[in-house]
Amino acid sequence: DTAVSQTPKYLVTQMGNDKSIKCEQNLGHDTMYWYKQDSKKFLKIMFSYNNKELIINETVPNRFSPKSPDKAHLNLHINSLELGDSAVYFCASSQGGLAAQETQYFGPGTRLLVL
Amino acid sequence: RKEVEQDPGPFNVPEGATVAFNCTYSNSASQSFFWYRQDCRKEPKLLMSVYSSGNEDGRFTAQLNRASQYISLLIRDSKLSDSATYLCAVSLNTGNQFYFGTGTSLTVIP
Numbered sequence: 001d002t003a004v005s006q007t008p009k010y011l012v013t014q015m016g017n018d019k020s021i022k023c024e025q026n027l028g029h030d031t032m033y034w035y036k037q038d039s040k041k042f043l044k045i046m047f048s049y050n051n052k053e054l055i056i057n058e059t060v061p062n063r064f065s066p067k068s069p070d071k072a073h074l075n076l077h078i079n080s081l082e083l084g085d086s087a088v089y090f091c092a093s094s095q096g097g098l099a100a101q102e103t104q105y106f107g108p109g110t111r112l113l114v115l
Numbered sequence: 116r117k118e119v120e121q122d123p124g125p126f127n128v129p130e131g132a133t134v135a136f137n138c139t140y141s142n143s144a145s146q147s148f149f150w151y152r153q154d155c156r157k158e159p160k161l162l163m164s165v166y167s168s169g170n171e172d173g174r175f176t177a178q179l180n181r182a183s184q185y186i187s188l189l190i191r192d193s194k195l196s197d198s199a200t201y202l203c204a205v206s207l208n209t210g211n212q213f214y215f216g217t218g219t220s221l222t223v224i225p
Contacts, residue, residue, distance in 0.1 A: 033213075040217065041153075041200065041217055041218050042215075042217045043159065043202065043217075043218075044215070045212075045213055045214070045215075048213075090158055090159070103149075103164075104161070106158035106159050106160070108157070108158055109157075109158055
């Protein structure tokens with residue numbers, strides 16, 4: 001069974017559209033994350049959720065809205081997509097609240113291309 | 116200034132070679148340190164955590180130098196399967212602030 005799964009794997013869409021990426025983890029972890037990896041391979045944290053509560057937002061535009069219906073799921077909704085949103089989006093999870101000290105397990109990534 | 120800086124490489128080394136990567140971090144309050152490996156078009160996976168006293172896992176050795184604010188990864192007896200991008204990561208242990216470097220690309224050549 002996949003520990004951290006994301007759907008879709010690939011997403012090609014037009015500028016201005018709204019899209020969502022889903023993430024699920026079956027590890028029983030309390031903390032989940034969204035990362036963006038751009039074309040230069042720079043991996044940057046966007047959001048972190050611990051037990052369904054947002055605990056970090058690294059200056060991400062408010063067009064990006066994470067939603068966590070339960071601690072096993074963290075979805076990412078993006079409004080009014082822009083060309084610069086094209087990237088690979090990784091979901092990750094870690095066991096407890098102090099994820100800084102813990103291994104993060106990444107999903108396979110969602111490759112988003114905005115045309 | 117980026118929180119974490121890495122030499123992007125690429126490093127091209129022959130099989131059996133020893134190769135070392137360094138990674139510098141800007142915030143002296145950083146508490147936890149890691150090396151991740153990312154294969155092409157795959158997700159990052161933890162290679163090893165980096166402890167203050169340094170630690171070794173088989174052919175891989177990680178070191179931390181707090182005074183100079185860098186961490187290093189040494190790979191001995193390189194294998195073809197070591198070809199990947201190696202990402203360092205540091206955290207502040209507060210608010211789950213976690214920062215990755217841009218990664219160092221390694222290709223091991225037969």
